[in-house]
Amino acid sequence: MTQAEATRTTWVVQVPVATVWTSSESARSIDLPGVSNPSKIKEWLDQLTYETSLALSDDNLVQSQLLYGEEVIVDNIEGEWASVVIPTQPSKKDERGYPGYVPVRQLKEIPEEEWTGNGIAVVIKNTTLLIDDKGEPMFEISYLTSLPAISEEGEFIKVITPHGIGLVPAQDISIYPSREHIPKGNGEAILKAGKTFLDLPYFWGGMSSYGYDCSGFAYNMHKANGYVIPRDATDQAASGEEIKLDEVQPGDLLFFAYENGKGNIHHVGIYYGDGQMIHSPKTGKTIEIIPLKGTIYENELCSARRYWKESEDR
Structure with missing residues (x-):
């Protein structure tokens, strides 16, 4: 293995939901809870009025969103913002995936070998609680959040997270060998x-x-x-x-x-x-x-x- 291979890294989202903005200038003062770390997605959505919500589309401020642990390609870092591409969201805007801007504080660079488990744990409930390795609640994560799985721990599944080892309730997730093994429904x-x-x-x-x-x-x-x-x-x-x-x-x-x-x-x-x-x-x-x-x-x-x-x- 070469030194370059030994140090390969991947960028992952380290907040429950990261909004993908049109530019590094798009976020407004009212959007601060949504671009912070820890992010406060519920607080942000609750304080948006109809007019400030509508402006997200009418003023072309927001493109998409990412979930906790989702991987992105970082093309460039400009101050507090990263220009990214989302490989899992196909788009004609970029052949590699969906492009946009995410606050650097909401991303984490991790060595690739540390982001590999024994399959993946996918959240199947609307939300579930992520717990740290000491048993303390961390935060809520969304439906379809996908994290590398490690092992079963009683009523929990041990997973790899951007914050280290975590636990999620086994009843709230499904485990697959890989994303390609998720059963195809009709x-x-x-x-x-x-x-x-x-x-x-x-x-x-x-x-x-x-x-x-x-x-x-x-x-x-x-x-x-x-x-x-x-x-x-x-x-x-x-x-x-x-x-x-x-x-x-x-x-x-x-x-x-x-x-x-x-x-x-x-x-x-x-x-x-x-x-x-x-x-x-x-x-x-x-x-x-x-x-x-x-x-x-x-x-x-x-x-x-x-x-x-x-x-x-x-």
Whole structure:
């Protein structure tokens, strides 16, 4: 092994949820709880008004989010900000993954050999509590947070975290040999995952169980079922299997465009069956199941795509 191989490192997120900003100038004073370490995701979301939440999209401030322990490529560090790419979030913006800016304080550089366990532990509850190796509570982590697993410790699973060894309740996680071994669910399994988030408030750029945007909701319900799909709705509409609108099945993605379906795609939902969809609508609304008939969505529906397969039962 060469010296370079011996010192290879990876950058991981060391806060429960790290927001990915459009630039190093995007965060406002009201966003301080969201860019701090420790981050205070609940406090931040609670203090945002409708107007300050809407500005995250209207003023192009936020791109996406990352979960605790998620790996990023750091391209450059500019003062207190890191220019990053997210390999697990495919995007036409960069062939390596989704680009954006994250506060350096929310990232940690770790030797690669220290970020390897005996498989991965994936959070399957909306949230769970991370505990340190002394048994003291650390903080809450989101649905689909993935950490290297070490061993079973009674009612807990010992995991590797950016803060050292941690424990998570065994009942709140699933363990797999690798991400590639997460069982691939069918359309109904995608809907089952989605229904657990009914009434969760929409959040622009949201990729955690504290709030999803429309494409983040679609992305994560697929991720929970073993599929990696593009991060944004326009990219999601350009991949997968094209499905005729009169042949959609539960779990398929429905896309909506301006100008009565002829303009740019601006929204995605998951077909629920019986002419309904489950989706995360917009700022000020919550995840809901609605009929398409008689709504603006009926006129704007433009295409459908399928990423799921029937090959495996959950």
